[in-house]
Amino acid sequence: MNRRFFGLALATVVGLSAMTQAAIARSLEDILSSGVLRVGTYADQPPMAALNDAGEYEGFDIDVANHIAEIMQVELEIVPLTTAQRIPFLQSGQIDISLGALTRTPARALLVDYTIPLHSESVLVLTTEENAIETWRDLDAADQTLASGRGYWTTDMVRAELPNAQQDLYDGPADQVRAVAQGRATAIVDIIDTMMVFTEQYPDVNWRVIESEIYSAWCAIGVPRGEEGLKNFLNVVIHDMHTSGKTQEFWTTWYGAPNPKPVPLDPVF
Incomplete structure (x- = not known):
């Protein structure tokens, strides 16, 4: 194939792919309008998140997700994920945000955006x-x-x-x-x-x-690329959780002791 034509074709595919993702990912306004926040996390990894005997999700991630949804005044929808699904589900728009102890890595930062750290590991x-x-x-x-x-x-x-x-x-x-x-x-x-x-x-x-x-390492909340409004909102919520002690409260409830390496407080993000 002609190299120039191949380059143009590849650029077109990449461009269409980016447009598709941008169209699928929901903005903060979209989430508020829908009345539902879709949060991806585990279904079988206590104390992070798991189904209890009553068939309800519980754990550290669930407390955090409920707290965010309550502030947004929307319903919470938990989408159960495996470790390998956390990034693809964000990219495809099947979830709005990803919890699940999503560690910040350079490779992942090429694919999704991160909030400020939620906790350490x-x-x-x-x-x-x-x-x-x-x-x-x-x-x-x-x-x-x-x-x-x-x-x-x-x-x-x-x-x-x-x-x-x-x-x-x-x-x-x-x-x-x-x-x-x-x-x-x-x-x-x-x-x-x-x-x-x-x-x-x-x-x-x-x-x-x-x-x-x-x-x-630091774990943060994953957000689709380019959703700055959603990311900025979550940053404010997480910072407020750290300053109020709510992060450690949730962690102690499920892990039995405070997180040994709390996130340093920094008002600038």
Whole structure:
């Protein structure tokens, strides 16, 4: 194909794609007019978000989502997502905002916009007393099998930092913790707050956390590209949550203790 023609055709496709997304994504005014806020998050990852016995969503993300919807005076619609669906659902306009501990990364920032941080997350090692390792670097050995999450950014980090370890992939934290509890994996290198909740299901296992922090990151609310009005509104709401103590209130309710690394207060965003 003629290179110039190919370039023009590609530019047309990209342009149409951008126009399609812009047409699908809903602005703040669209959401207010519809009376419904569509929030994407997990359906099976307590204490972040999960269905309870009554078939209702509950968790930290749900409290945050309800708080935002209440301020907007709209109904809340929870859209259950997997880890891998969070960005595509934003891009396709199937959700208005994404929670689900959406870590800020440069690669994702090419695809969606972020609010100011909602909370932090820290990567530590979860293993058992049977594992004699002393530091997370001791896991970089062929006799160590790590239970990692499919589609998680931490999975790529582990693969790069601990290349000699065996790595098995699972669909979520519950499966990761089960693998270690049943002896199919020796450790987890991942977000510790999320993992610890599932250890309660295995009281006979002697769990151990290696306390040295491997990595800390900020999690924010994902917003479709270019929706500045929606992003600015959410920034004001999140800042107010941090200054009023509501963020830590929600976190303590579901995780049992305040977030160990609160977001620094900055009025400029």
